[in-house]
Amino acid sequence: MTTNAISERDAVDPARCWNGALLDLDAYLARIGHAGSLAPTPETLRALHRAHVAAIPFENLDIALGRPVAVDLESIQDKLVRRPRGGYCYEQNLLLAAVLERLGYSVTGLAARIRMGSDRLRPTTHALLMAEARDGAWLADVGFGGEGLLEPIALSDGGEARQGDWRFRLDRTAAEEWVLRSLHADGWFDLHAFTLAPWYSVDYAVVNHYTSTHPRSPFVGRIAVQRTGADARHTLTGTELTTAHPDGRSESRNLAAEALPETLRDVFGISLDADDEAALVRRARR
Template sequence: MSDTVWGGDQLDLDAYLARIGYEGERTPTEATLRELHARHAAAFGFENLEIILGRPVPLDLKSLQEKMVGRRRGGYCYEQNLLYAAALDRLGFRVSGLGARIRMGESKIRPVTHALLKVRLDGEDWITDVGFGGEALLAPVPLREGIEVRQGGWTFGLVREAPEGAEGADTACGTWVLRSRHEDGWFDLYAFGPEARYPADYGVFNYYISSHPRSPFTGRLVVQQPGPDLRRTLIGTELTLTRPDWSRVVRQVPAEELPAVLESDFGLVLDERDAAELVALHREQPVA
């Protein structure tokens, strides 16, 4: 992929690396990839604030840097993975984009709406995805059939499925499925194929997800932060803390406390205008 695809030549790499707290080598190695993924995931919260405040979600790199690096905000999958892809590209990694169908434990076929990345490294493909939210990977995963990896207190796996309607077919031609081990067994997160996706594709997906009334992100606040030993999720005004033993603490957050919770629990810093609009919006939708 050339610089013109992912925009690595337009990235303020020093500012991005400072934002995520990375001080390591700037070479395209497995160690660098692992550290970048982990630090990006820890630094940027998954959030849809622009959407619920009635604003567009631009995906050009200048806008992403200004929002996520300059204003210390987060973003959802397209924003997160496009900024991350630019950094990987700038550091010399061979990056390509992929598209996934969200499953979240269900078998019904949804449209391709999720963005993730593939990196070719030392003759092997790796999946690296910093934009999935609450159950996001904390590190890259080799793209291998049947692999299981432990990341902090969580376990992920990759399997391949035969093409739809092709009983007994070779799974080598089928779909990859990223899974998470839950307390009652494996839980499908999303399914993806080999077709390369580009920023232009993500722009189309982004328009649908940020504007369609049936999108899961247009009608309620969604903020998530995965961590090695704790997953934080804020849906509307309900804050849930989940630990690897699947114990949960749930509480309702009053509208006036939302900006403070976003900063303390998710590292999202809102300016005065955004904080006021967020509080006003949720005062109009009181906690049940």
């Protein structure tokens, strides 16, 4: 079932590749439940992207527990594929980059500035990918979390896509910047802005260190877990569990700290060992 379609470019300059040759592809495919075609086509890209988002949740639990986040491929595979757990954008999209490279896609790492409806200038901290298939370039991103894409979206100015009950749009600005938007009840909502300047694993390693350790990072000091489906998005922030719907409705409730392990299992598909469950409950109580 596996393939070794690694490009000649990657063999020449390993620093610019995504280590697809080191990927346990069969284990990854079993993790996301994909048994279809592995040909490097737009159809395969959509199927893999959707299966990945459905199977592997967004989460920062290691950061919340005071642990470093490793973004080398072996560490990512051990955590997201074998254990199995979730991860945030660097882990998720570096794993997908290795998969797509292994299957023969041309993959370029990108980085974005989070907007989430604001025009305030934020640092470039979000990892995402551009994957090229036979009919052009696609924006792929399995690591944005609650408002993220279910499937890749064609890199086309003004292009719109309906994914499940969610709608997305890409717009190119005069500054050579692209903006990904989602449709809210009151109109288009800016998610993030990015350029097509390439990023590499070494770049993400530096930003990952800041994001996972700096006291001003939004991922340090709080629990953040997210999972998106075709008709609902589930978000756990601290002890608040929110379910959002495409029509703008949302329901939120506060959980007891002791309810977190069960919620992680039942809502997000994350099972922790007994020691980690106890540590997370203690963290939430603080």
